[in-house]
Amino acid sequence: MTRTIAIIGGTGLTEPSRLQVVNAHDVQTPYGHTSAPILEGDMGGNRVLFLARHGHPHRIPPHQVNYRANLWALQKLYATDIVSINAVGSINIEAMPTRSMVLPDQIIDYTWGRIHTFYQGDMESVKHVDLSFPYTDSLRDVLRRAARESGKAIADGGVYGVTQGPRLETAAEITRMERDGCDVVGMTGMPEAALARELKLNYASLALVVNPAAGKSSKVITLKDIQATLTVGMVDVRDVISETVRI
Numbered sequence: 001m002t003r004t005i006a007i008i009g010g011t012g013l014t015e016p017s018r019l020q021v022v023n024a025h026d027v028q029t030p031y032g033h034t035s036a037p038i039l040e041g042d043m044g045g046n047r048v049l050f051l052a053r054h055g056h057p058h059r060i061p062p063h064q065v066n067y068r069a070n071l072w073a074l075q076k077l078y079a080t081d082i083v084s085i086n087a088v089g090s091i092n093i094e095a096m097p098t099r100s101m102v103l104p105d106q107i108i109d110y111t112w113g114r115i116h117t118f119y120q121g122d123m124e125s126v127k128h129v130d131l132s133f134p135y136t137d138s139l140r141d142v143l144r145r146a147a148r149e150s151g152k153a154i155a156d157g158g159v160y161g162v163t164q165g166p167r168l169e170t171a172a173e174i175t176r177m178e179r180d181g182c183d184v185v186g187m188t189g190m191p192e193a194a195l196a197r198e199l200k201l202n203y204a205s206l207a208l209v210v211n212p213a214a215g216k217s218s219k220v221i222t223l224k225d226i227q228a229t230l231t232v233g234m235v236d237v238r239d240v241i242s243e244t245v246r247i
């Protein structure tokens with residue numbers, strides 16, 4: 001099967017600046033609407049899909065994203081590999097300072113109340129997918145190589161703790177997450193990764209650290225600071241995406 005990469009753009013990446021868009025798909029799904037029309041286009045001679053996770057303009061909060069519709073629709077358009085872009089806070093600030101990129105290899109899910117499976121029917125039709133390793137190794141390999149070839153540093157591996165949001169965490173929650181082994185914290189990693197696995201899609205996250213997590217700095221976390229980091233950091237993310245598509 002030919003590989004088709006789909007980028008799910010997170011906060012700070014609602015537009016795929018380097019994609020020559022040829023089509024915008026409004027896919028009807030059994031689960032309702034996707035966050036935005038799915039853009040199909042050409043990037044360096046490769047077919048690439050792009051979906052703004054929070055809509056475009058950015059309007060859907062993390063706990064209200066229709067993760068099922070998004071992934072189902074991407075697969076319907078023949079996506080095989082999903083590259084998820086996630087803005088995160090840093091818990092392990094020495095290894096993953098603000099503005100650094102991370103290629104997480106594990107997840108701890110602290111979300112609640114989100115629709116988190118395609119298996120809603122009776123027990124007979126339920127499959128208990130193996131999520132021991134939530135990210136696809138081969139796709140992580142491609143992202144690692146893409147970072148290297150575009151001359152960008154990336155922290156290879158790390159535990160992504162996914163919180164419910166939309167509020168940020170308390171300092172005590174971050175201390176607990178640190179004890180649990182989390183390196184970064186964000187709000188959109190789950191149930192996306194698990195749903196991708198249920199659909200047998202390759203899936204990996206390219207995370208950009210946009211702030212120190214709660215209690216990890218003496219400064220208040222402001223949207224203004226996060227926005228400033230997003231603006232500069234997403235240039236690196238875009239470079240890695242361009243290279244990923246080429247590999």
Ligand code: HPA
Binds near residue numbers: 163
């Ligand atoms: N916490 C949760 N989600 C986030 C953060 C954070 O500090 N920064 C960006 N997304």
